[in-house]
Amino acid sequence: MQLLDGRKVAKEMLLKLKNEVSGLEIHHILPKLAVILVGKNPASLSYIKQKQLACAETNIEWEQFDFEEDVTTAQLIQKIEELNMDETIHGILVQLPVPKHVYVPDVIRAIDPKKDVDGFTAYNLGKMFLSTDFEDLIPCTPLGIIKMIEHYKIPVEGKEVVVVGHSNIVGKPLATMFLNRNATVTVCHIHTKDLAFHTKRADILCVGVGKINLITADMVKDDAVVFDIGINRMENGKLCGDVDFENVSAKASYITPVPGGAGPMTVACLMLNTVHASKRLNNIP
Numbered sequence: 001m002q003l004l005d006g007r008k009v010a011k012e013m014l015l016k017l018k019n020e021v022s023g024l025e026i027h028h029i030l031p032k033l034a035v036i037l038v039g040k041n042p043a044s045l046s047y048i049k050q051k052q053l054a055c056a057e058t059n060i061e062w063e064q065f066d067f068e069e070d071v072t073t074a075q076l077i078q079k080i081e082e083l084n085m086d087e088t089i090h091g092i093l094v095q096l097p098v099p100k101h102v103y104v105p106d107v108i109r110a111i112d113p114k115k116d117v118d119g120f121t122a123y124n125l126g127k128m129f130l131s132t133d134f135e136d137l138i139p140c141t142p143l144g145i146i147k148m149i150e151h152y153k154i155p156v157e158g159k160e161v162v163v164v165g166h167s168n169i170v171g172k173p174l175a176t177m178f179l180n181r182n183a184t185v186t187v188c189h190i191h192t193k194d195l196a197f198h199t200k201r202a203d204i205l206c207v208g209v210g211k212i213n214l215i216t217a218d219m220v221k222d223d224a225v226v227f228d229i230g231i232n233r234m235e236n237g238k239l240c241g242d243v244d245f246e247n248v249s250a251k252a253s254y255i256t257p258v259p260g261g262a263g264p265m266t267v268a269c270l271m272l273n274t275v276h277a278s279k280r281l282n283n284i285p
């Protein structure tokens with residue numbers, strides 16, 4: 001079994017991006033990310049801290065806009081419209097979740113697709129359906145998985161890929177990217193009748209639903225490649241994924257640890273998208 005070391009791959013990506021950012025200086029471009037946070041959700045605060053550290057590491061500018069829990073959808077849209085117009089801002093991110101009274105589709109729709117570094121707008125999500133050539137600003141977690149696949153040179157074409165979880169920000173875009181790379185893709189979710197039937201057939205198994213020990217060793221094929229995208233906090237306060245790591249790792253050919261797998265890759269891909277957006281907004285290839 002080989003560990004898919006997200007921390008190591010992310011570190012390499014960040015180093016490359018730092019060099020790329022310094023190369024943009026001669027073009028008078030200083031990539032800048034604007035982050036909107038509503039309330040003080042502890043998980044969101046922790047994610048945001050990781051993103052801010054990665055910005056510091058790559059010399060990407062960071063500006064955070066904090067709103068109280070009672071902010072309205074209209075107020076958030078107004079801030080986003082200001083940021084759309086601001087030429088010094090290249091990426092706009094609204095940290096999710098937001099309180100229930102905020103209507104997320106309207107908030108996301110307000111983001112200029114060129115600054116949509118989370119890849120959540122219908123425009124960017126729709127474009128990736130066409131082919132790899134049209135994958136542009138891609139949601140960061142699925143992009144991080146594909147970057148790890150590339151880094152470890154894991155073959156995809158013709159493979160059976162099973163994605164467990166069908167969210168708009170992880171499962172659906174990840175399945176689409178595997179399909180673009182000519183895998184045979186199955187997407188399982190909360191309504192799937194016999195999860196193990198599907199997961200046992202997977203050459204590449206990706207799981208991101210947020211349920212501790214959802215995937216046990218008997219549900220995994222020998223030598224499968226396993227990406228654990230879940231993040232759960234155990235009673236002892238430690239983080240774990242959705243896969244029973246101890247037993248599944250004995251069977252898998254490759255597996256991501258949690259923490260240290262998909263998480264750091266997500267953050268690195270946000271930096272990648274921000275640098276990409278800053279270049280494209282300034283017509284640099």
Ligand code: GUN
Nearest residue numbers: 093094095096097118140
């Ligand atoms: N909440 C959980 N994951 C994400 C993410 O990738 N982006 C944003 N904006 N919010 C999140």
